[in-house]
Amino acid sequence: MKPDIEIARETQMKPIVEVARSIGLDEDDLELYGKYKAKVLLEVLEKLKDRPNGKYIDVTAITPTPLGEGKTVTTIGLSMALNCIGKKAVTCIRQPSLGPVFGIKGGAAGGGYSQVLPMEDFNLHLTGDVHAVGLAHNLLAAFIDTHIMKDNALGIDPLSITWRRVVDVSDRALRHIVTGLGGKENGLPRETGYDITVASEVMAILALTTGLFDLRQRLARIIIGTNYNGGAVTAEDLKCAGSMTVLLKDAIKPNLLQTIEHTPCFVHTGPFANIAHGNNSILADQMAVKMGEYTVTESGFGADCGAEKFFNIKCRYSGLKPDAVVIVATVRALKMHGGGFKFPPGHAPDKETIERENVEAVEKGCENLEKHIENVLLHGVPVVVAINHFDSDTDAEIETIRKRAIAAGAEDAVVSQVWAKGGEGGVDLAKAVVKAAEKPSQFRFLYPLEASIKEKIEIIATKVYGAEGVDYLPLAEEKIQLYTRLGYDRLPLCMAKTHLSLSHDPRLMNRPTGFRVPIRDVRASVGAGFLYPLLGEMRTMPGLPTVPAGTKVDIDEKGNVVGLF
Incomplete structure (x- = not known):
């Protein structure tokens, strides 16, 4: 099949104004960023408030492997497939961090015939939201050090400061640093460090806020450390929250793009799911559920990471209740979980080993899938398993997954071929999701907030x-x-x-x-x-691999970006 980037460039995109009209928006509801992307004004929420909510579907996965399970591909493809069966669907996903794009993962706009366009913009700066988050975060860091250096009127204990700096590059050399060296004009020396921007609390706030004034209040509540009496010191105490809000006044507006089949796609915020809560913005979802019969959103990594946080953090603050969850799995990933082969860092396993039929390893690996199904069912939400198909998958391996998934409580387990066939390749999955979402909602949180x-x-x-x-x-x-x-x-x-x-x-x-x-x-x-x-040893700043993905990114002789896929 053609490379992803070639497929993307051969697709004739629709003007974003036309895509917006398909979900009830007009040009006055948008701030255009060129012809094919736009921000949606927050006033749209008031405009649509009397519309009923559509069905709310979350896509998660089994425990990830280096082979990739295709969760974003499935999220995009499912929304296109729902349109293929006559349902009006809207997609909601996160913006990629430049850390993984130029580090381990590469581009994250989906793949094959299940992509978000324009692909290069999606993977790179888009509308500058991540940079705005980084600037707002680092402004507060600068306020802290200046305050301590000048007179420390708030009595901030330097040893208590938890507010580090951020940068959207995987740079392990910045994990632990000393600032303020070079004399008294450069501040007071202290140990600190950097996190990746998508791990910033400011990014999490942007993803969880419900409006501009709520954003201002949340920024004000940021705790940067304590004073010498043990009391909390906030961004409001430092008189920085107002400036931070101003820096984010445009970033708060969700970005509207389109899939390869012109399904409307909100791309907004990008918190990591292993460090932060790993979900796109509440604002984008609140808009989307008013605009479509089905909103398909995505939680980062597996049901133990992004989906658990989707249920217990995002849904608490949004008030939205999921109607169904899709867990993405692959035959080859379950083989790996089942011990069929290993994938040591820097050494890809033999292609023949990956593709050789191994029902025993799939059977064993289904224990991982079963636990993720169990984790979703703990929250009372119906589950459909999407088996992201590869040509080497055998009928016996697929049937093993299907039987084990249904026995574990899944409503169905369906082969998905959206990477190769676009929306048409996900029709069976879409039908299974529609059926599951019709079941009465039994959604519940895992724990009460009153617990210690x-x-x-x-x-x-x-x-x-x-x-x-x-x-x-x-x-x-x-x-x-x-x-x-x-x-x-x-x-x-x-x-x-x-x-x-x-x-x-x-x-x-x-x-x-x-x-x-x-x-x-x-x-x-x-x-x-x-x-x-x-x-354990969880870090909030990733590092680059021996051969970063960024080594493949360049400009060709026609000025086109190459190497993102």
């Missing part, structure tokens, strides 16, 4: 990850006591953990048992509205 911090951690660790229990390192114990004393113990939790295992340890494949989860730290994102415990 430790109780919430232990509910997630034991019920979602399958751990035997939880161990707390001294720093985590200290932070739990601090945040309980400050009254933040009633917030939901955003567990920062590896996406490569149901556990905290990326080496534990499939469905591990008999492990305990170590909590090394707990941080507060009070503005976003959650606490985030750090599990």
